[in-house]
Every structure is written in C-alpha cells, then in structure tokens.
Amino acid sequence: MAPLVVALFGGILRFVRLGEPKAVVFDETYYIKDAYALLTYGVERTMLGDAKDPVADKRLITGNLDIFKQCAEPSDCASFVAHPPLGKWMIGAGEWLFGMNPFGWRFAAALVGTLSILIMARVARRMTRSTLLGCLGGLLLALDGLHLVLSRTALLDIFLMFWVLAGFACLVADRDWARRRLVEWYESAPITELGPRLGARPWRLAAGACLGAACAVKWSGIFFLIAFAVLTLMWDMGARRALGLREPYRGALSYDVPGGLAAMALTPAAVFLASWTGWFVTADGWGRNWERATTSAGNPFYFLFDSARSWLEYQSQVLGYHSGLDSYHPYMSEPWSWPLLLRPVSFHYPANLPPSLCGADKCSQAVLGVGTPALWYGALLALIGLVAWYAATRDWRAGAVVLAFAGGWLPWFYYAIADNRTMYLFYMIPVVPFMVLAIVLLAGLILGKENAPPGRRAVGAAAVGAFALVVLINFWWLYPVLTAETLTQAEWWARMLMRSWVTAAPK
Incomplete structure (x- = not known):
C-alpha cells in the first residue's frame, strides 16, 4: 500500500493542470502529429507546411485537425521519421481516448511517469528489503524536476525511461527467482559440477520484452539492452559460484546463456519488429516500395524478402540521419555537463504576456526541463560512494546501479567527441531512476542495520530525512517554472539558480 500512496502523490503532481500550457511545447510538434498520423493512416505522414510550423500548431490548439497533405498517391505523402514508432503509438493512445488536445497528447506520458514511480518504489524495496527505503526511492523520483516535466510533455524520452526501468525491475525479480530455484535444486537433487538447468525464466523474458520496447521508442535503448544482458549473465555466474559448484562459469555458459540469448536478443528483436507493424501492413510508409514487393503475383516469400530489404534500408537511413545531426540549438549541451545541470532546456516561454496575468509590469510562464539540483x-555523491562500496565489497546492488548509470550516460561521450552531435540534458532521463537508486542504497548504509544501536539509527534517520x-x-x-504557472518576471528570475539556465538575462 505504501508504494501505491507514493505513486498517487506523484500522479497528482503530474495530472493536475496537465493541459497547461495550452500550447504545443518544444518538440511535441513532431510527436503529437506523428502519433495522430499513426492513428489515422497507420504510418507517419507528411504535414502541411514545415513540421514545426507555428501556424499548424495553432490550428491544432484550436481544434483544426486538417494538418496533413493530401496526395494522389499515398506513398507521395510518406514521411521520413527519425525514431521508431512505439512511443508515438503510446502518445496516440491518449489522443484516441481524450482527443487531439494538450491533455490528450500528454496523458500517456503522465501515466507512464506515474507508473514509473510505483515501479521505482517496488524495485528499491526488493533491492533493500525495506519498505521505508522503497518508498524513499519512489518519493525522490516523484520529486525530480526533469522527470516531472517529461511526464507532462509529449516527448519520447519518458517512455524510454519507463521501459528501461521496467526491464531492470524484471531482471532484479529474475535474479531472485533464479537463486531460489538453485537453492531448491541444491536441497533436493544430487550435486553436479555444472548445476541444473533452470528452464523457462518468465521474468527474464519480460525484461527482454521491456528492453525491446525501449529500443522501439528510441534507438538509444540498445545501450541498456547490452548493459543488462551483461549484467544478467554476471548474476547467473555469481549465483552458481555462490552455491559452491565446481564449474560455475561453464554451467552458466552451457545452461543460462542459450536462454539468455532468447530472452535478451530474440525477444527484444521481435518486439522491435512488431512495433513497425503499421509500416509493414500499409503501402504508405517511407521507403515501403509496396508496388515492387507485390509484383511477384502473390509470392509470399518474395513479398517478405523485399519488405524486409526495404525496412532494413530505412533503418540504415535513420542511423545515417542521427550520425549527421549536428545543427546548433541554443539549449544544446555536452554529456559531461549533464549531471551538473549546467544547461537545461527551455520547453516553453511565451513572449509578451499581458501584465494583467500576474499584476506586474512583466510576467513569465515557463516550462524548464531541469532536474531538482539537490x-x-x-546522486553524484551517492554514485561515487557506490563505486567505492562495490570495489570494497562486490555488493551486487552497487554494481548493478553503477553499470546501469554508466551504460546510459557514457555512450553519449562518443557521439560528442566523434560526431559532434546535437544533444540535450533530457537525454539523461533514462538514468535518473538509477541516480535515485544510488541515493537509496547509500541511505540504507547511513540508516544502518535494524539491530544497530538506537542512537546510530536515530542519527542516520535524521540525516536521510533532512536530505529528503x-x-x-x-x-x-522550482515547481512553478516546471509547470507553466504564471509568475512575475522577478519571481521567475529568482528561480533561475544558475545564469546558464537561460539564454540571456531578461531585458
């Protein structure tokens, strides 16, 4: 019940005034239109005018949904898109339920943001065996500013974070499940050098499906898929070694790796491919070449082969597009600056608001994509502490959190150095749950064990409570500048904790 209460608190923060601002915020302009096209045509479609045309955005806000080109041939309106379709299908689910309006296109983001708080509380509890620490994890995630902003904005990154966290939670559950099966075998069966086959592992299959869904939202989900595949293999080897088997590594390679490949390679690939169903079953998708694929008089093998060839060519074009994405943006930033929150992203800041809105000469209404600095x-200090903790004790929890954080953050350094790619702070959102877990694990050390002297526990509780x-x-x-509340410009400026948070000082 306690994690549900924490999730409810986070949900209230995310759903109250979800339709505000009544505007197309930042890159919502791409994803809400693509989501609506998927609902209408099954694939993304070319828009009237430029994709980021403010006139088209204004038509959307006023309820005019005539935003797509009409073509003599549907394939002439095919739109090249840079990201897989699953996240846009999820945005489209909200549009289908509540209409093509700000609440509708932000509903799915708010829902998965709220659910991620519940998952965080549950996985933190499983890792610490403490309901208090589990709820602390959920609460801290609920109170992160970047998580809040992305939970109230129809961008893809919150969906990527959700599926990554869900996949990690499934792997933690699989770790417990596999160790329990090994103990049962040890107590009831003859001991062998390699140990037993564990059979089907439903939690690991679920993890693979979740991580495949992460890749089907954004290609960067593959960073976590690779890191977590290595992690689950290490856990399997460690479990067999802890049982005292003579050949723990050979046992893991012989019995665990084949199932691991099915769960962490074939399952994600199947989920990723399934997310493109709309592209495969219609003739209107970019590069579909439907006519060429159907020229073989109904030969299903040729149809499948040619469709797969066209799809692979499309994926190659997408990867090439991302490699050359280096255009300047005033709120772009480098990955080494992200943990320090040096350059957040202004999602929304309308100019020339009437003074009557705030009772002052100048008013501000902002949505700033920034994490909660405290x-x-x-979390930075906690991660440093976890590295030292893992080096000293080899605690699996510290190692898992550090690996997940590194796996989601360090690959961006390559793109910054080798590719000079345009990047933003909100690319960090998939690792924010692991930053929270780092704090939770360190808080467990500060609190001490339950049998610690009362004074020791009291001091630890005071320190953790003070931090929270x-x-x-x-x-x-910061809440008013995260949720587009109307402030005087002086009140807004007081909340810009660093000068680098804005492009220039207001005039």
Missing part, C-alpha cells in the same frame, strides 16, 4: 548533486526534506523544498521552489 537530488542530482546528492531539502529535495522537497528545492522541488517546491
């Missing part, structure tokens, strides 16, 4: 700087309170106050102070 949380992020605390500081995060809460920091979040409360």
Whole structure:
C-alpha cells in the first residue's frame, strides 16, 4: 500500500493542470502529429507546411485537425521519421481516448511517469528489503524536476525511461527467482559440477520484452539492452559460484546463456519488429516500395524478402540521419555537463504576456526541463560512494546501479567527441531512476542495520530525512517554472539558480 500512496502523490503532481500550457511545447510538434498520423493512416505522414510550423500548431490548439497533405498517391505523402514508432503509438493512445488536445497528447506520458514511480518504489524495496527505503526511492523520483516535466510533455524520452526501468525491475525479480530455484535444486537433487538447468525464466523474458520496447521508442535503448544482458549473465555466474559448484562459469555458459540469448536478443528483436507493424501492413510508409514487393503475383516469400530489404534500408537511413545531426540549438549541451545541470532546456516561454496575468509590469510562464539540483548533486555523491562500496565489497546492488548509470550516460561521450552531435540534458532521463537508486542504497548504509544501536539509527534517520526534506523544498521552489504557472518576471528570475539556465538575462 505504501508504494501505491507514493505513486498517487506523484500522479497528482503530474495530472493536475496537465493541459497547461495550452500550447504545443518544444518538440511535441513532431510527436503529437506523428502519433495522430499513426492513428489515422497507420504510418507517419507528411504535414502541411514545415513540421514545426507555428501556424499548424495553432490550428491544432484550436481544434483544426486538417494538418496533413493530401496526395494522389499515398506513398507521395510518406514521411521520413527519425525514431521508431512505439512511443508515438503510446502518445496516440491518449489522443484516441481524450482527443487531439494538450491533455490528450500528454496523458500517456503522465501515466507512464506515474507508473514509473510505483515501479521505482517496488524495485528499491526488493533491492533493500525495506519498505521505508522503497518508498524513499519512489518519493525522490516523484520529486525530480526533469522527470516531472517529461511526464507532462509529449516527448519520447519518458517512455524510454519507463521501459528501461521496467526491464531492470524484471531482471532484479529474475535474479531472485533464479537463486531460489538453485537453492531448491541444491536441497533436493544430487550435486553436479555444472548445476541444473533452470528452464523457462518468465521474468527474464519480460525484461527482454521491456528492453525491446525501449529500443522501439528510441534507438538509444540498445545501450541498456547490452548493459543488462551483461549484467544478467554476471548474476547467473555469481549465483552458481555462490552455491559452491565446481564449474560455475561453464554451467552458466552451457545452461543460462542459450536462454539468455532468447530472452535478451530474440525477444527484444521481435518486439522491435512488431512495433513497425503499421509500416509493414500499409503501402504508405517511407521507403515501403509496396508496388515492387507485390509484383511477384502473390509470392509470399518474395513479398517478405523485399519488405524486409526495404525496412532494413530505412533503418540504415535513420542511423545515417542521427550520425549527421549536428545543427546548433541554443539549449544544446555536452554529456559531461549533464549531471551538473549546467544547461537545461527551455520547453516553453511565451513572449509578451499581458501584465494583467500576474499584476506586474512583466510576467513569465515557463516550462524548464531541469532536474531538482539537490537530488542530482546528492546522486553524484551517492554514485561515487557506490563505486567505492562495490570495489570494497562486490555488493551486487552497487554494481548493478553503477553499470546501469554508466551504460546510459557514457555512450553519449562518443557521439560528442566523434560526431559532434546535437544533444540535450533530457537525454539523461533514462538514468535518473538509477541516480535515485544510488541515493537509496547509500541511505540504507547511513540508516544502518535494524539491530544497530538506537542512537546510530536515530542519527542516520535524521540525516536521510533532512536530505529528503531539502529535495522537497528545492522541488517546491522550482515547481512553478516546471509547470507553466504564471509568475512575475522577478519571481521567475529568482528561480533561475544558475545564469546558464537561460539564454540571456531578461531585458
């Protein structure tokens, strides 16, 4: 019940005034239209005018949904898109339920943001065996500013974060399940050098499906898929070694790796491919070449072969597009600056608001994509602590969190150095849950064990409680500029904690 209460609190923060601002915010302009095209045509479609045309955005806000080109041949309106379709299908589910309006296109983001808080509380509890620490994890995620903003915006990154966290949670559950099966075998069967076959592992299959869904939202999900595949193999080897088997590594390679390949390679590939169903079953998708694929008088093998060839060519074009994405943006930033929150992204800041809105000469209404500084700087210290903890004790929890954080953050350094790619702070959102887990694990050390002296526990509880309170106050102070509340410009400026948070000082 306690994690549900924490998730409810986070859900209230995300759903209240979800339709505000009544505007197309930042890159919503791409994804809400693509989602609507998927609902209408099954594939993305070319828009009237430029994809980021403010006139078309204004038509959407006023309920005019005539935003797509009409072509004599449907394939002439095919639209090249840079990301797989699953995240846009999820946005489209909200549009289907509640209409093509700000609440509708942001509903799915708010829902998965809320569910991720529940998952965080449950996985933190499983890793620490403490309901208190589990709820602390859920609460801290609920109070992160970047998580809040992306949960209230129809961008893809919150869906990527959700599926990555869900996949990790499934792997943690699989770790417990596999170790329990090994103990049962050890207690009831003759001992062998390699140990037993564990059979079907439903939690690991679920993890593979979730990580495949992450890749079907954004290609960067593959960073976590690779890291977690290595992680689950290490856990399998460690479990067999802890059981005292003579050949733990050979046993894991012989019995666990084949199933691991099915769960962490074939299953994600199947999910990724299934997300493109709309492209395969219609003739209107980019590069579909439907006419060429159907010229063989109904030969199903030729149809499948040619469709697969066209699809692979499309994926190659997407990868090439991302490799050359280096155009300047005023809020772009480098990955080494992200944990320090040096350059967040202004999602929404309308000019020339009437003074009557705030009772002052100048008014501001902002959505700033920034994390809660107290949380992020605390997480940096916690991650350093986890590295030292893992080096000293080889605790699996510390190693898993550090690997997940590194796997989601460090690959961007390559793109910054080798590719000079345009990147933004919100690319960090998939690793924010692991930053929270780092704090939770360190909080467990600070609290001490249950049999610790009462004074020791009291001091630890005071320290952890004080940190949570500081995060809460920091979040409360920033909340108006995370959710487009109307402020005086002086009140807005007071919340810009670093000069680098804005392009220039307001005039």
